[in-house]
Amino acid sequence: SQQGEEDPQALSIQEGENATMNCSYKTSINNLQWYRQNSGRGLVHLILIRSNEREKHSGRLRVTLDTSKKSSSLLITASRAADTASYFCATEDTNAGKSTFGDGTTLTVKP
Amino acid sequence: NAGVMQNPRHLVRRRGQEARLRCSPMKGHSHVYWYRQLPEEGLKFMVYLQKENIIDESGMPKERFSAEFPKEGPSILRIQQVVRGDSAAYFCASSPGGSDQPQHFGDGTRLSIL
Numbered sequence: 273s274q275q276g277e278e279d280p281q282a283l284s285i286q287e288g289e290n291a292t293m294n295c296s297y298k299t300s301i302n303n304l305q306w307y308r309q310n311s312g313r314g315l316v317h318l319i320l321i322r323s324n325e326r327e328k329h330s331g332r333l334r335v336t337l338d339t340s341k342k343s344s345s346l347l348i349t350a351s352r353a354a355d356t357a358s359y360f361c362a363t364e365d366t367n368a369g370k371s372t373f374g375d376g377t378t379l380t381v382k383p
Numbered sequence: 384n385a386g387v388m389q390n391p392r393h394l395v396r397r398r399g400q401e402a403r404l405r406c407s408p409m410k411g412h413s414h415v416y417w418y419r420q421l422p423e424e425g426l427k428f429m430v431y432l433q434k435e436n437i438i439d440e441s442g443m444p445k446e447r448f449s450a451e452f453p454k455e456g457p458s459i460l461r462i463q464q465v466v467r468g469d470s471a472a473y474f475c476a477s478s479p480g481g482s483d484q485p486q487h488f489g490d491g492t493r494l495s496i497l
Contacts, residue, residue, distance in 0.1 A: 302482050302483065303482070303483050305485055307488075312490075313490050313491075314387070314389075314474055314476075314488030314489050314490045314491055315426070315474070315476075315486075315488040316488070317485035317486065317487065320483060320485055322483060360425055360426070362486075364482065364483075370416065370428050370431045370439055371416075371428075371486065372428060373418070373425045373426040373427075373428075374425050375424055375425035376424075376425050
């Protein structure tokens with residue numbers, strides 16, 4: 273399996289609920305990033321967490337990183353219909369240069 | 384500031400033709416990355432370039448695919464003698480370089496092979 277695998281593949285929730293997505297990876301990393309992609313569009317960077325950080329917040333987003341388990345989670349609180357999108361994690365490994373993306377979690381928020 | 388610009392947004396080619404995809408990075412960004420995305424899948428890394436240099440092309444097929452990022456002008460991803468399996472969305476991203484820098488993406492070129 274590849275670096276940066278998201279779980280679940282698809283998630284459907286009601287507006288106002290929280291959404292949690294997980295990402296697992298295999299190698300040592302410099303940082304882990306979360307991106308969002310709306311249908312037919314490019315990816316938009318949401319948040320970056322460095323390997324020496326454990327938790328980071330940005331608005332309604334909360335990201336955690338556990339380097340011992342090689343995993344990260346993205347929590348979106350008080351979800352809105354406009355949060356409907358695919359969410360991808362990407363890891364920059366310690367050899368740097370490129371980032372490796374997972375296959376994403378498709379989030380549907382029902383109004 | 385304009386974001387990453389990719390053109391064309393949609394490109395239709397017949398089998399055996401050439402496809403040229405262009406990417407203008409954000410102002411001040413000297414690092415460009417190309418990715419390929421199939422429906423319902425994530426992005427697959429193809430190539431990483433800096434001005435006039437290919438840094439990592441480990442994701443590029445050995446034949447028919449090439450990329451360049453000249454001193455002046457956009458980065459070009461070129462696919463020769465296209466086949467049906469080349470149909471996909473191709474995304475370009477740019478960054479200023481260095482670690483801990485997020486990539487900024489264009490809206491992609493959707494390539495369809497007839």
